[in-house]
Amino acid sequence: MNYLFVHQNFPGQYQHIVQHLASQPGNRVVFISHESPVQIPGVERVVYQPFRTAKPTTHHYIQELELAVVYGQSVHEVCRRLKAEGFRPDIMIGHNGWGETLYMKDVWPDVPLLAYFEFFYHLHGADIGFDPTVPVTENDGPRVRTKNVINTLGFDAADWGQTPTGWQWSLYPDYMRSRISVIHEGVDTTVVTPVPDAWLRLPSGLTLTRKDEVITYVARNLEPYRGFHVFMRALPGILKRRPKAHVLIVGGDEVSYGQVSGDGRSYRDLLMAEVGHGIDRERVHFLGKVPYSSFLSVLRVSSAHVYLTYPFVLSWSFLEAMATGCLLIGSSTIPVEEVLRDRQNGLLVDFFDGAALTDRIDEMFEHPDRMQTLRDRARRTVVENYDLRTVTLPRHLALIDDLIAGRTPAERTLK
Incomplete structure (x- = not known):
């Protein structure tokens, strides 16, 4: 199988999954990201550099959106180059938050895209307004609503979504939650253990x-x-x-x-x-x-x-x-x-x-x-x-297999 990942900060939330996939015979794992000294055996790195940053003259509500479009376009160019070189992924997986997944389906429209949805912003009931020392301003409502444009465009571009916790899942609108599974990245409890004589x-x-x-x-x-x-x-x-x-x-x-x-x-x-x-x-x-x-x-x-x-x-x-x-x-x-x-x-x-x-x-x-x-x-x-080997990784792999096979994931939320 050919797997294509994207996350600006390699390997981000995908460390465990790419290590596993790259270790399996017959798999090719390609990872698009910014420059990073981190290396994972068997993972092919493709580095992209955004061609510019958001302009300071851009309205402050949409500076993040402008940068997301720049990131998305930069990844789009990398994907076009990979396609020209003969690479075709069986699935594409990436973090939605910075716009990197926005245009991948425009290169491979028939390849499933699994996007990571981390946080849907709200004016009430989440981080904004929680701390009374940081008062809510009249600008915050329009700003937050606009901030979710990346979430919304990213959801429209993806075939399915993944988020790590039930509460993060609950923040998304109903129509989004129906296509977002809850799967944490997991903890390798064979490594992360108590040591009495530490x-x-x-x-x-x-x-x-x-x-x-x-x-x-x-x-x-x-x-x-x-x-x-x-x-x-x-x-x-x-x-x-x-x-x-x-x-x-x-x-x-x-x-x-x-x-x-x-x-x-x-x-x-x-x-x-x-x-x-x-x-x-x-x-x-x-x-x-x-x-x-x-x-x-x-x-x-x-x-x-x-x-x-x-x-x-x-x-x-x-x-x-x-x-x-x-x-x-x-x-x-x-x-x-x-x-x-x-x-x-x-x-x-x-x-x-x-x-x-x-x-x-x-x-x-x-x-x-x-x-x-x-x-x-x-x-x-x-x-x-949350154990990596017995709980989260098997669920993550099952979700990926379902999407590659064209099946609706068996467990909608996978809590």
């Missing part, structure tokens, strides 16, 4: 193990969408309550979601200026972005792992933390509550309640034996519902 050596030379009090926080970037401001404002009280605890903070200083700060400083700098006087720099360790092996070591030595998020896309790190047997203290927001049940496989707190977060962390340290049951159940949740 240890982590910090740049300072300090070595931490499971015997230490270790509080962990992980995000791609340290920003309000992932509750970094709430965590940091609670931190002086947490440190005071737990005088022996060390805090490991993983994440960069850019902005993945939402707006940059008003004065352009990183949120880490802003929050340290606000609450840094109450933080013991010898016990709070900003690790930045770390290699995956170091990330797993952080989780494995964790005593309490804090995960806060707006009602938005659920982070991979959340499920990976559960798979390593972390004691999760998560925000009681919809994407978290889809997986985490309070006092069953973790603990929930109100996103904005720093005092409650402090209390939950303190409770965890005061009752470690009781919390071991929650750790075990957290891992079991991932093994039973």
Whole structure:
């Protein structure tokens, strides 16, 4: 079989699936993306460069749409070249969000296209307006409605869709949900495991193990969408309550979601200026972005792992933390509550309640034996519902096989 993937950030959500497909004899896997140092054995990379960016004079509602058209046209040109070279995919698979899948069917109209639908934007009931410190403006309604043009055009171009969680699926209109399956990318629970004797050596030379009090926080970037401001404002009280605890903070200083700060400083700098006087720099360790092996070591030595998020896309790190047997203290927001049940496989707190977060962390340290049951159940949740080899990959492959064969997928939502 010939498989054609597209995602600007190789391999994006497709790491597990392309590794599997490329390892099977007789398969050819071609992946269109921007330049990346990442390599996967057996996967043929085709790099495209957008021929321009959105013009600053373009109306701000449609700058993202203009860039999506540029991306789509760039991928279209690559597909035409591949076709001229004699390549014909049996299926095309790609992320809808940046417009890359928009015109692939114009090159191969009879080849099925499976598109990844990550988030349908809403003015109410999701991320916008959730945080009262970021007020909704009169511009937001038209802006958000226009932002969904890429979703709508991408859906029209695709034969079928895929999204990772039930809540993300629920955000799409009824007519879209009928052609979108819920399949998470999955967690390789044979790799992402608890390690009782795990240890982590910090740049300072300090070595931490499971015997230490270790509080962990992980995000791609340290920003309000992932509750970094709430965590940091609670931190002086947490440190005071737990005088022996060390805090490991993983994440960069850019902005993945939402707006940059008003004065352009990183949120880490802003929050340290606000609450840094109450933080013991010898016990709070900003690790930045770390290699995956170091990330797993952080989780494995964790005593309490804090995960806060707006009602938005659920982070991979959340499920990976559960798979390593972390004691999760998560925000009681919809994407978290889809997986985490309070006092069953973790603990929930109100996103904005720093005092409650402090209390939950303190409770965890005061009752470690009781919390071991929650750790075990957290891992079991991932093994039973999100395991790569036994749950998500078989479902993903079945969906692809159905589309190649011209069948309507047997399970519409595959929850």
